[in-house]
Amino acid sequence: MSHDLFDLTDRVALVSGAASGLGKAMATGLAEAGADLVLADINPDGLATTAKELAAPGRRTLPVTCDMSQPEQIRTMFELIDEEYGRIDIVGNVAGDAKRNTPLELTPDEVAYTLHNLITGRLVCCQEAGKRMIASPNGGSIINIVSIAGINALGRNHLAYSIGMGGVAQMTRELSTEWAAKGVRVNAIVCAQLMNEGLKERIAADPALGDTYLRGIPMGRLGDSNDIKGVSIFLASDASSWITGAMIPLDGGNLAKNAGGTHPGMPNAPDEQVGLD
Numbered sequence: 001m002s003h004d005l006f007d008l009t010d011r012v013a014l015v016s017g018a019a020s021g022l023g024k025a026m027a028t029g030l031a032e033a034g035a036d037l038v039l040a041d042i043n044p045d046g047l048a049t050t051a052k053e054l055a056a057p058g059r060r061t062l063p064v065t066c067d068m069s070q071p072e073q074i075r076t077m078f079e080l081i082d083e084e085y086g087r088i089d090i091v092g093n094v095a096g097d098a099k100r101n102t103p104l105e106l107t108p109d110e111v112a113y114t115l116h117n118l119i120t121g122r123l124v125c126c127q128e129a130g131k132r133m134i135a136s137p138n139g140g141s142i143i144n145i146v147s148i149a150g151i152n153a154l155g156r157n158h159l160a161y162s163i164g165m166g167g168v169a170q171m172t173r174e175l176s177t178e179w180a181a182k183g184v185r186v187n188a189i190v191c192a193q194l195m196n197e198g199l200k201e202r203i204a205a206d207p208a209l210g211d212t213y214l215r216g217i218p219m220g221r222l223g224d225s226n227d228i229k230g231v232s233i234f235l236a237s238d239a240s241s242w243i244t245g246a247m248i249p250l251d252g253g254n255l256a257k258n259a260g261g262t263h264p265g266m267p268n269a270p271d272e273q274v275g276l277d
């Protein structure tokens with residue numbers, strides 16, 4: 001039996017990156033909890049597939065081809081939301097591209113590209129949603145995706161990405177402080193390695209990379225995109241009505257573990273003596 005606190009019936013949720021991966025999983029979870037959807041992505045074919053799948057249980061879906069790094073496209077999308085729904089209650093900021101390069105070879109253009117995708121696009125989306133939520137008696141919930149790279153360092157040429165994700169984390173805290181009294185909650189889901197097509201390709205190209213990830217995850221497995229459903233529904237719903245500015249880890253215990261620590265089943269764990277000498 002479901003609890004009314006998690007019911008999203010009659011609410012409208014925008015999810016970016018909804019054609020695949022985390023965005024599609026988040027959108028699916030919100031639809032399963034009763035929300036109607038605005039689905040944004042640069043992949044129109046993938047959007048059409050997601051929209052068809054989510055419409056099957058009776059949810060209303062609006063697929064919008066939108067590059068979430070382009071402010072004018074974002075603003076146009078919100079005008080369409082006004083026309084089609086007349087409200088926005090939930091935003092899931094998932095989409096965002098980045099460039100990787102060594103710290104010594106990373107170019108200003110690569111940094112600018114990454115920050116524009118990860119920070120500027122999400123900020124504009126938050127602004128457009130925020131002004132509508134503030135004007136609504138119902139307020140709203142904004143959920144930003146932050147990588148663990150925005151909380152601590154990954155290495156492996158993630159410098160620009162880490163800077164960008166750190167910016168998203170701080171943007172989440174600042175907006176939560178500015179808008180909480182106006183009825184708008186802003187939180188973040190802090191993700192470790194959740195399996196998607198890109199990650200599959202990287203591990204296939206470097207099999208040792210999978211063990212590298214697992215050495216930092218006490219739960220002993222990489223994440224699955226569907227792992228994002230529960231925490232997304234929680235943050236979107238009245239179940240989290242007094243939570244804002246939170247960084248909720250979705251990481252299998254990664255952030256809790258000291259970098260020098262070990263856990264049962266960890267690949268290539270050092271031999272340890274039990275007890276004291």
